[in-house]
Amino acid sequence: DAKTTQPNSMESNEEEPVHLPCNHSTISGTDYIHWYRQLPSQGPEYVIHGLTSNVNNRMASLAIAEDRKSSTLILHRATLRDAAVYYCGADYGGSQGNLIFGKGTKLSVKP
């Protein structure tokens, strides 16, 4: 069974908010949830991470469900430059901080 599941693709209109969901039902209480995004022909880029509380940074917000089995990455106003594949991941108890990623959601942004 996949540890982390995400929708394959989503579409958004420019300037509108985007909510990208992720399910991580087997996560433990101490596993951080991480989000990265990958533009074509580039390595992944860190977006945000969190444990229990909702988190905000300059790029996005992360809303974590109370039971921690799911989370949502929120882009408040999508721009064309936000079109990318967004990966949700967690370290699933790994002691060294390595990440197990989902298959990613390809976000398309329409002008």
Place this chain on the structure above:
Amino acid sequence: SAVISQKPSRDICQRGTSLTIQCQVDSQVTMMFWYRQQPGQSLTLIATANQGSEATYESGFVIDKFPISRPNLTFSTLTVSNMSPEDSSIYLCSAKAGEYEQYFGPGTRLTVT
């Protein structure tokens, strides 16, 4: 933050040969990792490169096939040995510079013919 470079950026190799990929970080980092990303797929962790000791491999990856070195806190290499077409992939190096964030290199695109 950390800036990561990889060499080569891409290569085309013959079946049965080996390729060594280099990863250089612009600052000392505690942890470095190697991932594989097959075309259109997600990232799969190959191993954690440990400084001064043997790498820690994930299930399905073995040292004989993917030997890793990490001689210091800024550099690591991954060798893909005895290559077959199934090894065609993008290989990514990453480093954990802060407490949680990982920084990824641009990747090495390997094609095995």
